[in-house]
Structure formats: structure tokens, C-alpha cells
Amino acid sequence: xxxxxxxxxxxxxxxxxxxxxxxxxxxxxxxxxxxxxxxxxxx
Numbered sequence: 001x002x003x004x005x006x007x008x009x010x011x012x013x014x015x016x017x018x019x020x021x022x023x024x025x026x027x028x029x030x031x032x033x034x035x036x037x038x039x040x041x042x043x
Contacts (some may be wrong), residue, residue: 013040 005018009021018036019028 011037013037016040 009019009027010017011019018040019033021027038041
């Protein structure tokens with residue numbers, strides 16, 4: 001996870017986006033980022 005300015009919140013896994021607040025227009029729900037990481041790892 002790399003910190004960024006401007007209120008952005010982005011999580012990547014192996015260089016691929018997992019969660020991008022700027023694209024979804026909302027904050028992650030509790031546990032959502034971990035579920036998305038687990039799903040990306042199982043592919």
C-alpha cells in the first residue's frame with residue numbers, strides 16, 4: 001500500500017488494483033479490502 005495525497009485510497013496487490021476509492025466514489029466497507037485481497041489471491 002502506498003500513501004497518496006488528495007484523499008485518495010488505493011490498494012494494490014502485485015501491482016494490480018484491488019480497491020480504488022477514486023473509481024468507486026466511496027470508502028471501503030469494514031473487511032472489504034481483505035475480502036478483495038483474498039479473492040485476488042485465489043485466482
